[in-house]
Amino acid sequence: MFRAGLVLLGLLSVADLLLPLLTDGEAPPMAVALVAAALGLASLVLVISAWRGARKAIVPLIILRGLSAAAAVPAFFEPGVPAPAIAAAAATIALTAVGATLTLRGRQAVAS
Template identity: 65%
Template structure:
């Protein structure tokens, strides 16, 4: 397992833990509690997949990517909804940026392996 891949898993792990804390950090409106609970469920499943991928189970990488991208996309409405506090918009932007970075870090080793053949 490459260091780049591990770095991506660490980013995904941190994002997953952040998702788990979502219901504790929301005021009930930004994000709505239902969104925070869904994000928490995505975070829990993602955290399990991160652990499995870290242990070498490669088939967990695609579901992990899908869940993390869905979680990142769930932050996009913060930029279009009204009355969203600046802190929530910054958190949403950070979530999206870290999701993109984690995705690239996890996928780069796969491309290197394909090119090596």
């Protein structure tokens, strides 16, 4: 479970890194895409660190992925956001929750 959660969080981190290349500058705005890319890069470093056994990296990783998911919430409330962007935001939030849960539960199982 632990590794599956890290893989999922790692994939979300890579998606964040690619966001500035995928945006049209409107949905999401380029500033949001660049912040997401920074969060993705930092998250990816933490995923690699946690994969290698650094348990201290897990909590900051969950926090950064949570911030990234929270950045997707305005897509539900802003007018004119395209449906695919709303679907991507919903998927990001759901997959972040699943990845964080798998990572945290897996960490507890490994520690036991």
